Amino acid sequence: MEDNNKRSIDTTQEIENVENNKKVKINDEPSSVEESSSVNEVSMTSLEESSSVEVSTTNVTEDSSTVDNTKEETNTENENNNNNNEDNSSKEKQTEFKIKIEKLPQYINIPDLRKIFQKYELRFWKCKTNLKWDFAFASFKSEEERQDAIKKLDGLRIKTSNIHVIPINDNKEKKFEKRPSNISRKGNVKEPEPEDTRTPNEKLMDQVTPFWRFEYKKQIFKKSRINRKVLSAMVRNFEQLGRYMEEKQKSQLGWVKEASEANHGLICPIDEVVKSPVLTHYRNKCEFTIGHDFEGKKTIGFLLGLFREGITVVLGIEDCVHVPEKAKAVVKHFQEYVRNSDLDAFNRKGHKGFWRLLTTRFYKTNEDMIIVQVHPQDLSRERIEQEKKNLITFFTDLMTKIPDLNITSLLFQESDEVSNGATEKTEMEVLIGSKYVHENLLGINFRISPNAFFQVNTDATQLLYTTIRDWCIDSVGKDKKIVLLDLCCGTGTIGICMAQYFKRIVGIELCEQAVIDARYNAEANGIKNVEYICAKIEDAMKGVFNKIGRDEEVVAVLDPPRTGVHVSVIQAIRECAGLKHLIYVSCDANAAIQNFIDLCRPTSNKYKNNYFKPVRARPFDLFPQTRHCELVIDFKRD
Numbered sequence: 001m002e003d004n005n006k007r008s009i010d011t012t013q014e015i016e017n018v019e020n021n022k023k024v025k026i027n028d029e030p031s032s033v034e035e036s037s038s039v040n041e042v043s044m045t046s047l048e049e050s051s052s053v054e055v056s057t058t059n060v061t062e063d064s065s066t067v068d069n070t071k072e073e074t075n076t077e078n079e080n081n082n083n084n085n086e087d088n089s090s091k092e093k094q095t096e097f098k099i100k101i102e103k104l105p106q107y108i109n110i111p112d113l114r115k116i117f118q119k120y121e122l123r124f125w126k127c128k129t130n131l132k133w134d135f136a137f138a139s140f141k142s143e144e145e146r147q148d149a150i151k152k153l154d155g156l157r158i159k160t161s162n163i164h165v166i167p168i169n170d171n172k173e174k175k176f177e178k179r180p181s182n183i184s185r186k187g188n189v190k191e192p193e194p195e196d197t198r199t200p201n202e203k204l205m206d207q208v209t210p211f212w213r214f215e216y217k218k219q220i221f222k223k224s225r226i227n228r229k230v231l232s233a234m235v236r237n238f239e240q241l242g243r244y245m246e247e248k249q250k251s252q253l254g255w256v257k258e259a260s261e262a263n264h265g266l267i268c269p270i271d272e273v274v275k276s277p278v279l280t281h282y283r284n285k286c287e288f289t290i291g292h293d294f295e296g297k298k299t300i301g302f303l304l305g306l307f308r309e310g311i312t313v314v315l316g317i318e319d320c321v322h323v324p325e326k327a328k329a330v331v332k333h334f335q336e337y338v339r340n341s342d343l344d345a346f347n348r349k350g351h352k353g354f355w356r357l358l359t360t361r362f363y364k365t366n367e368d369m370i371i372v373q374v375h376p377q378d379l380s381r382e383r384i385e386q387e388k389k390n391l392i393t394f395f396t397d398l399m400t401k402i403p404d405l406n407i408t409s410l411l412f413q414e415s416d417e418v419s420n421g422a423t424e425k426t427e428m429e430v431l432i433g434s435k436y437v438h439e440n441l442l443g444i445n446f447r448i449s450p451n452a453f454f455q456v457n458t459d460a461t462q463l464l465y466t467t468i469r470d471w472c473i474d475s476v477g478k479d480k481k482i483v484l485l486d487l488c489c490g491t492g493t494i495g496i497c498m499a500q501y502f503k504r505i506v507g508i509e510l511c512e513q514a515v516i517d518a519r520y521n522a523e524a525n526g527i528k529n530v531e532y533i534c535a536k537i538e539d540a541m542k543g544v545f546n547k548i549g550r551d552e553e554v555v556a557v558l559d560p561p562r563t564g565v566h567v568s569v570i571q572a573i574r575e576c577a578g579l580k581h582l583i584y585v586s587c588d589a590n591a592a593i594q595n596f597i598d599l600c601r602p603t604s605n606k607y608k609n610n611y612f613k614p615v616r617a618r619p620f621d622l623f624p625q626t627r628h629c630e631l632v633i634d635f636k637r638d
């Protein structure tokens, strides 16, 4: 599966020195968002489109007033060269000769500035900018270097803007001093952090269900605010975007002001958050790590903290409010089993240990799937075969101890991967029952294979799908000549649930197993008007559109992974001029804001045809006790 977190940035740009009538072309290696993001993730598209680029802060949460993408960089190479004979204290005393670079096009980052400087044989000592700023600061170690920079850079044309460079901070005694940790950016003395008196279990709960301390009403209020902030951030993004656009393009953003005025600063109206019918124990799928607790005892639960932060402690899940009681009971018994086993739990440090992961997928059809993942280490085949037999006996007995446990699928997987978690790289072997379980959604029975995506909160998903269906039907009316494109269709749930309302459904999905499931699900439910294409949307869209009949209209539902889709998917969608109605289902609107912007940005070479406008939005709380929330946005275009 493609890693959608990485969006490549083409930093190719034309830089023209108006004064010297000199043109320079800078070609950067494409870099990734991951590299370019700071404390808060920053997503950006190509600088080629920099007049129409937007920045999204991942944490547009209630704390977003503190979001800061400011980046500061010291040219360490320079530092080392210049300070070979200097100790740290003399380095601290180095005088800076600072400039301010004004009227920068937006989204120029420090690597871009370094390229520009290098082109003019300049080298800053320190540089500071923020992707939201249209200015940057740079400093040099001598007045000569500063003057040289001003001479070469002032008036330089970057993209649509002539930059303005001025010397600042002539107080040569001013140093780059590290701000003491108790002083805020604004110079205020910060209150000392209160001592963390939480128990380890509370820390775990704060990590996996950060809203568990709030009443549900407050959780909903916070989620409403998070989503509203995304919709108001879109307005601000478009306003900023407009500042760097030619008149012709800018005029295509006129609707933003009207929409914002009509919706109290939001890009479109938004409904109240649709509450989850179940607030606790709702997760139909849980993945439990098998590891060691603080005392080194084999434990099944969730990892406290992150491995990259050096934490490998696993804590029990007894207090976790979103885990079903039946899953807790299975964990409790299986933990006992693992503790009694002479094989150790896997430890990522050193990659030793056998027991790795326990997955439970329990559905309302009363079909329960359990997956046990192990690391084979250098155990003999006989030994592993024996362990499998032991597992069959253990889980068969367990059904007599936990009355409502009905294991219709016990699967065993060996994985020698370095990182923890589910993997599709190795086969799953069926130890009990079948490889599949089933769940019922809006009266339709879906087969779920072990690795397939399926919404984790079945009850709330029915509400979500009902809205998607209603919004699609709005566009359909009674006319059944409409084709529904189920984009990122997974196992086909969305399309199949509404197949009766459409002339036909075309699902596009890149995961082969999911497409096999989707075809099976359609057939098993007697649905004949569906067709599935196993491909990337960006590759398949054009072909699909070429087959749309003259008498047919199209409406699309896009339900991508958490991070949204790659920009090429949005481009492909925009290129299909016949697609006028798109319903975007996002499980992390902050992460997907770039997609929203790209759907709506003015027409350009990169983003063809008319732009979409969001006409309404409705959040759904599919994940009570956590920060997460599903947001459905209805996009339309003329």
Ligand SMILES: C[S@@+](CC[C@H](N)C(=O)[O-])C[C@H]1O[C@@H](n2cnc3c(N)ncnc32)[C@H](O)[C@@H]1O
Pocket: 001, 002, 004, 453, 454, 455, 487, 488, 489, 490, 491, 492, 493, 494, 508, 509, 510, 511, 514, 535, 536, 537, 538, 559, 560, 561, 562, 565, 566, 569
């Ligand atoms: C959140 S799941 C949605 C599945 C489905 N709509 C459902 O509700 O069961 C996202 C799906 O998008 C698929 N996907 C991601 N990028 C894709 C792309 N560029 N083209 C096609 N499918 C993609 C993934 O394989 C994954 O199955």
